[in-house]
Amino acid sequence: MHDILVALSLVFIIEGIWPFLNPASFRRLLAMVALESERSLRLAGFVSMISGLGLLYLVN
Numbered sequence: 331m332h333d334i335l336v337a338l339s340l341v342f343i344i345e346g347i348w349p350f351l352n353p354a355s356f357r358r359l360l361a362m363v364a365l366e367s368e369r370s371l372r373l374a375g376f377v378s379m380i381s382g383l384g385l386l387y388l389v390n
Contacts, residue, residue, distance in 0.1 A: 349356040363371070 366374075
């Protein structure tokens, strides 16, 4: 359980870097993402999950 909490904490830290350093750019990105179709968002999410799974496999 400790490792999961550490991993989740690192995700929060990494995800927060961009909006902290450049909030205007992050806001523009969110506006562009809001205009994307559901299919594009699902594909991006799927690619992200598969990439994370592959990286996890390589690390372990």
